[in-house]
């Protein structure tokens with residue numbers, strides 16, 4: 279059982295969808311699959327954005343595609359760093375040669391207040407700002423309200439990483455006026471790793487189309503990807519299933535797209551709000567159990583915690599890795615250690631997608647408590 283930061287277990291329905299016979303990606307029937315995925319992406323992100331599409335490549339792929347499609351040489355890229363994922367966005371920005379400005383939280387587990395962000399945008403005049411809605415390396419959930427306003431007033435686009443927060447926390451992309459938002463397959467959607475997806479606002483599309491320079495990557499060029507998905511309004515309405523002309527970008531992961539379509543359909547059937555509440559209820563249960571074990575959360579305030587991924591400090595007298603190994607060997611349960619600067623100091627418990635159910639979280643908590651007690655008794 280994968281009770282970690284992802285990938286999570288795959289739902290049987292998704293597995294059945296993946297097992298369908300392969301069709302050619304230039305077959306018009308595949309365009310229909312893409313259209314349904316696009317509609318599903320709009321639903322889970324709560325947006326009307328035409329440019330809503332999936333990429334063959336994991337969450338990092340969508341992150342880099344967004345950054346290099348929306349920025350040009352000489353532009354300033356403001357990155358809010360809660361933990362590992364902000365550092366990753368900054369690293370991508372530096373590798374592409376943008377002028378990266380990092381804004382860091384005072385301590386791991388803290389959030390940014392609006393005032394600090396507002397001042398940084400006004401001081402640095404970035405063209406793009408990255409913010410991680412849920413940072414899985416520390417378990418934070420950053421509020422996004424009012425950020426778009428200050429970004430737009432200063433000529434900046436708002437890029438949101440929703441890889442782990444999607445379907446676990448409310449995220450209304452149109453209400454928040456987010457310009458670019460991405461997520462991945464292997465978290466709350468319970469699809470195997472290998473695909474990610476992104477949605478771009480008309481403002482972001484306009485920015486890409488009015489670039490003075492070419493996007494430096496071909497594979498990650500979101501204008502080319504949108505062409506392959508027939509998302510441009512002219513193409514979108516002109517071509518129907520029987521007379522569309524495929525625009526080749528690269529060979530997509532056809533089977534994973536089937537899986538993604540199925541998973542998005544499952545969210546529609548269950549209802550986005552119900553999916554979010556299922557994750558939140560499981561989280562409250564786990565938080566209660568963890569508190570009763572006397573363990574400390576990395577994120578102190580419950581309202582600042584990401585529901586489906588909880589980061590816990592490993593007590594001094596316990597060998598964290600031994601608990602991880604014990605859970606794996608004795609119960610077949612995988613939990614995560616840390617990532618980045620505090621990697622040896624924390625455990626991360628995840629209950630994403632199909633694993634967000636009372637039975638699995640109960641099994642996790644019992645096994646976790648037993649594994650900790652065994653380590654305590656050995657010390």
Ligand SMILES: Cc1ncc(COP(=O)(O)O)c(C=O)c1O
Nearest residue numbers: 336337338363412414441442462
């Ligand atoms: C918040 C966040 N952003 C980005 C990523 C990168 O996704 P991937 O590992 O699918 O490339 C992850 C993966 O855990 C993540 O949790």
